Amino acid sequence: QQQVKQSPQSLIVQKGGISIINCAYENTAFDYFPWYQQFPGKGPALLIAIRPDVSEKKEGRFTISFNKSAKQFSLHIMDSQPGDSATYFCAASRPGNTGKLIFGQGTTLQVKP
């Protein structure tokens, strides 16, 4: 119930294409769903986050789509660029959890020029 399952494990996309990473969860009490981006040798950095009262959130080329009934959420990277090549982690948290995040296993994205 505490798990967040992320797919695919790795992804190769051509420059200009759309990258899509999916996550699924079991615990319906989760109420905060962030995505983190991690470059080699760096710590994960918060990219974008959503709460379940909205179905989509967009920030620049990055969009989170949220499907509450299916208990799934996804990250879409539009017009993918080589500079987007990184590992992406989804996560989830629930109220009263003092900010504790349950992370997915990560997706390594490579954007080819």
Add this chain to the structure above:
Amino acid sequence: DARVTQTPRHKVTEMGQEVTMRCQPILGHNTVFWYRQTMMQGLELLAYFRNRAPLDDSGMPKDRFSAEMPDATLATLKIQPSEPRDSAVYFCASGLTYEQYFGPGTRLTVT
């Protein structure tokens, strides 16, 4: 530009030695997390504190790992004795509510 800082950035040590990693959370953040990252296990939560009090350290091997917050500006993670299987990148993160901000990590190699 407020950031989480961690020291040392790299540490190579021999099996059996004590290792201490330090973290300075972002000023004003009241929650501090310690994570370990490996290729096999991904990001694992080891322990976390709120207002300097330990909330959960169930992810930590109790016999060799210890985490403390001597004051609001310093969190420490200690491994004694260290073992080769402890080789990993250790991250500290801090936050106020839901958002967590990660430090650059300490890459630990135990030979």
